[in-house]
Amino acid sequence: MSFSWMAWTLPTTLFFVTIFALIAAMGIWEYFSPGGAPRVGILRFETTRGDRLFISLLGAAFINLAWLGLIGPNLWWALALAVVYAVGVFRFV
């Protein structure tokens, strides 16, 4: 089966592999520690690990878009900021 119609590139492949690896890692984490570790963080509503991953990924997308729109095309610093943001989300939200 050919997937050439999907116009794959190496960067987009790496991007999706990372996303799927994160989701798979969450599945493994859930298997060994079920329940999703719900807690109420600084946003004052209950979040599980899955919620925190979702907030991290969505936030990372907007951080990168804001960087592109306001600063420039070099996204390495935006990626670093997104990682710091995700660590913050998993620690405090």
Added chain:
Amino acid sequence: MEKTYNNKAWFFVLPVLLLVLFSAAIPLMTVVNYSVQDTFGNNEFFWAGTGWFTEILNSDRFWAALQRNLLFSVIILALEIPLGIFIALNMPKKGLGVPVCLVLMSLPLLIPWNVVGTIWQVFGRVDIGLLGRTLAILGIDYNYVRDPLDAWVTVIVMDVWHWTSLVVLLCYAGLVSIPDAYYQAAKIDGASRWSVFRFIQLPKMKRVLLIAVLLRFMDSFMIYTEPFVVTGGGPGNSTTFLSIDLVKMAVGQFDLGPAAAMSIVYFLIILLMSWIFYTVMTSSDKDA
């Protein structure tokens, strides 16, 4: 008692996950791939990096369409939600009136979107349309083809006519599920009509209202067919919402790269807004 977890249940959702993979995930991945490339057809692609995103984010055309779309969604929610609640509250709860009202309310929902657009396009015409002609006879200068305000009013009234029924039916379902005991208790306490609404009916409708707000926001934010049929995005660009602009870019101009970048930004905005709505409404539900 400690809660038990059985992860084998995940196998039952596997078929749905596969369906979502083929119907949503794979097309979305393709759009992401297109968004970083340029093509001139013949399935040949050239790397463009993040250029299309930069172009979209610095485009006045995109921000103008986004502002129009947000304004449209806010107006739609502000009109349809209170109106839907009001009609649902005043619908009969028993007797012959129930099926009659339910059928009448369902009718606009059964009409295909392009037919709704065509109905309103003819209805609003100054030369032959019932609405347009009547307004002209009354001396009101109404012409949705020429005047941006008239075009907006027409598109909004059309959407309210088409979709308020959905809010009504959802609210009505919430209302009829309230046991009579609540109303009897309120009557004994001498509660006013407003108190019954505020402390019994509104809290019981919260879940269906959440669904109504989410559905109406997402639908109105993605609206395409009806305004396209009625105004074609005009006059000028006054009713060019994001989806209309996107189709112009992708199909009209065949600019697949910018259109894909715009689709992703559009998708992320809808995802963020829906998540905010859902979180705010469900967390306040838990507090109650």
